[in-house]
Amino acid sequence: MSLEDVLARIDADLPDAKTRLMELLRIPSISTDPDYKAQCEQAASWLVSDLQSIGITSEKRATPGHPMVVGHVDGPEHAPHLLFYGHYDVQPVDPLELWNRDPFDPAIEETDAGPVIRGRGSSDDKGQLMTFVEACRAWAAVEGSLPCRITFFFEGEEESGSPSLVPFLEQNADELKADIALVCDTSMVSRGVPSIASQLRGMLKDEFTITGPRIDLHSGHYGGPGLNPLREIARIVDSFYDQDTGRVAVAGFYDGVHEVPEDQLRQWQDCGFDEAEYLNSVGYSQAHGEKGYSTLEQQWARPTLEVNGMWGGYTGAGTKTVIPSQAHCKITCRLVGDMDPDALRDKIRAHVEERLSPDADVTWNNDLEGSRAAVMNIARPEFEAARAALSDEWNREAVFCGMGGSIPVVGFFRNILGLDSMLIGFANDDDAIHSPNEKYDVKSFHKGIRSWARVLDRLSARPA
Template sequence: MSLDAVLARIDDTLPEAMERLFGLMRIPSISTDPAYREDCAKAADWLAKDLESLGFDASARKTPGHPMVVGHAGGAGKHLLFYGHYDVQPVDPLSQWKTPPFEPAIEDTPNGKVIRGRGSSDDKGQLMTFIEACRAWKAVHGTLPGKITVFLEGEEESGSPSLIPFMHENAGELTAEIALICDTSMVSPGVPSIAGQLRGMLKDEFTLHGPKIDLHSGHYGGPGLNPLREIAKIVASFHDPETGRVAVEGFYDGVHEVPPALLEQWNNTGFDEKDYLTSVGYTVPHGEQGYSTLEQQWSRPTLEINGLWGGYQGAGSKTVIPAEAHCKITCRLVGDMDPDDLREKIRAHVAARLPVDARVTWDSDLEGSPAAVMNTDRPEFAAAKRALSDEWDREAVIVGMGGSIPIAGFFKEILGMDAMLIGFANDDDAIHSPNEKYDVKSFHKGIRSWARILAALNE
């Protein structure tokens, strides 16, 4: 089947594709806020009907939360599962938006035209690049290349509480040869990227308790144990001050070095370390010594202090020794690190440093997921890499990702599938923030890229 005709169709119908995206973006599908429950259902129905118009057997499936959209089409050829999410982040603070968040528009910027509005990049604009590629294939050839299952979630921005049960209950119809995930970005503008690994996540929180009540710092200052001072000591003990390495015993169990061939690819991504650092006010990297900024971000584990508080927080002064102090931590995991095992090691580290008359309690809401490492030796990765390179006139790269996208791990764990993570967002798209945008170039070339990938995977 002719790929050139499909690409020409995409170019000719770009205005119509953008208007369809605008229609989806106008639906305020904020999953975390119960006030938008009906809007989430409306977005799911919108997508199901759009897929039906392309010949998919599609429907919005009810869950205890927001609907999942599932559609099947095609027959012979490689069976691909495409995943995206239609829910979006809240828009607060609304006062910082320059345009209404759910009234999408094209805007000229110094770097080219952008689509402005909530969901433009995360993830409605991204998921529609795939659907529009399917639309062009269907318009030109009357059918789709291969067998395609589309799986669109409505709770990604609110913790995905219905996702795992739904995947277990529908494993038979969701399992394919490989999954395609669009909820990602390019490592640098114009550099097509395929994520081969993502860091996992561990969350925990503890409270250090001292005296029974807040104490007068005149009556007890000196003999009294101060929980804020003690928790500061513990927090400081998490890292080696000279090397930046995490000092928790056994923390690096399961961590592997990056293979030289992959490291060479990373060095060819066009990543601008200076811009990466200075854009947020840094002058040098502050992570683990002996590793580049990209390695620190993609292939090394971390332990971060996300919140530290206690005592009086109001205006003026209140002379107390607080009864307790609090700390929130997260760890990014790589390789074969086990989140449950690591949690016990961190808790043991804290327990070993508690002074007399102090005790600690831990949060009981346990959250943790291992890193996702893909088998990038699979032929699908090479085929997708060639397709992306052809479209962007620049060699595509296999990259890591510093963040966590749990769905990739769930595909592996529950469905036994590898995933390719291919997205066309840029780091300055302001996802989760006011004035979110998606480059028109990313949308247009994203559609063309998926058309090329579908062709390459079904050769």
Template sequence: MSLDAVLSRIDSDLDAATDRLMEFLRIPSISTDPAYKADVDRAADWLVEDLRAIGIDAEKRPTSGHPMVVGHVGEDTDTPHVLFYGHYDVQPVDPLNLWTRDPFDPAIENTEKGRVIRGRGASDDKGQLMTFVEACRAWKAVNGSLPCRITFFFEGEEESGSPSLVPFLEANKDELKADLALVCDTSMVARGVPSIASQLRGMLKDEFTITGPRIDLHSGHYGGPGLNPLRELARIVTSFYDEETGRVAVGGFYEGVHEVPEDQLRQWQTCGFDEKDYLSSVGYSKPHGEKGYSALEQQWARPTLEVNGLWGGYSGAGSKTVIPAEAHCKITCRLVGDQDPDKLRDAIRAHVEAQLSPDAGVRWDNDLEGSRASVMNIARSEFEAARGALSDEWNREAVFTGMGGSIPVVGFFRSVLGLDSMLVGFANEDDAIHSPNEKYDVESFHKGMRSWARILDALTR
């Protein structure tokens, strides 16, 4: 099979591929809003039709929520069997007034950094998903078949918590098993630097309420002798942190955390990430996490405990002189290494309860949610093959990176299907995913297609 001819086909078909993506982007597949249910369904139908047009045996599969799209191509041979995952649902567009154009009327725009595709879903994840589909289209057009067996698996609920994902994986595990999962919902560490994510942080969410007096109290009558839950909460939140070192001060918090290997740390140090630009772009002058670690290490390889919301008492116009009966706090932790979310939740709750003053109580939310960090098996030969393919395409050494966020499907592929995952994406940090004026660079779309073509070739040699 001819890789050069496939790459040439991708180049010559770029305008048509862009038109197909534009058509896909016009479908407002917002999964979290029931008003768009029919549109999410329509986006699934669009994908099925497009996959079938290039000879993929694809169909829309119902779930208790939005449908999955599953497709198969290729026979059992000595070549690898890969499962490619993406999601076709998108985030809501609010606030609409901050968009420079209709979010579902995509267009090519010229910017200081080059041509971009502007529209909701352009980067997250329709544009990324279509880089792989278009690479397969070119392979099929040139060679008559694809270089290996491929299962396509597209989800319609990623942006709304994936409630149907695990049940679907469990019900269809035999059909979806493969040698390796390929996941496109990621970004490059810096513009023009091809990246393979080698680790993802896990997540722990919790919420608690500090209780005090039986009812809200008059601050003139009880100010002084009365315990104030807001003040109690502020003291407890402060106790979460060691201000001198920036470390989390909860006992046992760092159990299972590992230092980054030196060879990987050297890659990160030379990957093109600009710490100053990264911080200044959002109004920071320096990193505020653990001392002794760079911003990149803090984002990719260190755990955090973040306060996401604090409220209580009176917050309306004017003043109301009360001591509130309750104060509330939402927290999330990003997990790394072998941190256990269940053990960590117990440790945090024990810490809070140990800090309580007499007459203060705590009530915990019971809607428990937590997932471990994911560490990719980059010792597999496929990872180095893909890194070489990406380096060839971008004329710059590809790097193994970390990711500060979480992609739960990777953990589910491991726990349900027994699959290792390789995460390769071509988004840039300024793509404004989840925000107004989302965009995807035309270069990312074009070279993303070429990159997947090279990776498929490298995996089958």
């Protein structure tokens, strides 16, 4: 028996693999809506049965919310122990009228880019999750066992904030610990370019209110001498930025930010990313960020301070001649490197408070949290082994890429379980995750299964 036998089995079993995925996609496991609690239970039960059919000891584990699915399978003593994570819950489907078909009646559709699997959860994250399960199924069918020890961990609340995740990890830490975690909830940097996410930006959220007069004022009586909180908040927001360089002008904002190593920059430059297409697809003619850094560097490796909402005063139809009592602003920061969200919050608040005019007061929302960036240790041999496996399958160099967003579970794995994570997924940017008409390319599904088979082969050949 050999890896080639496993790959041949995957190719022959692809029609049945698609059928199994369709069964899972038909279950409307919307975690955020209490009306779908039974369907989330159904999806968890389906996964337990499917894992058991491969010979994996698995069960549902109750939480205050939706259940976790945990499975275990032994492997050779010399091989590493892997923890594989995915989530079986999906986003709501609203607005339903924008779907071209029933979101939970999945089907194969032909497109200009090739056949796709259309349906809610096809890309995020059921299709991705099943690429790994199907690779394990092929290994078990050909070899009679899996090439290494694996713990399967499927969550049912990822799309609703994972309220049960941290307590579950803390209560079951000994059972879930492994040598390294594999996370499938990611995408390829460009179509056909296999990718391993090596860094994720962190997040800081904050919100403030500026109060001027104690009540809304008639602008005919107080226009001129009166302080207008909307003008005050606009002036302060403008002070966040250096308009010449595009940098954030908050003192100490870049503490903990590191430059990208040259080897990674080379991979990013050669990864097939089309900057013009990326910008034009949303109506931009040029990039508007930090000068001196490419679009990919700005997206993956540079921090941001974004204004997500500003409001106050009268916003109804027509006009109302008032000076509002209050103005409000929501901001978020994407963090990189070793940036400390708590220290940064203090710096931003000091920046605002130092610039307040007389008779203006600021209050802050103290219920918002922050999380650090996650930077993977790509010097670990597992990363290069996985990159070689992906390169073999896709017939081009796999790249270590960054991600502009955040995946909190990676930080939880590190802080609670002490695990580094490898993030490998096969979604494309046009998969419309969280949106109407979500899809997953059949090629992504097929080659994703083959890719995981190769990754398991490479990892199992290495001592733990």
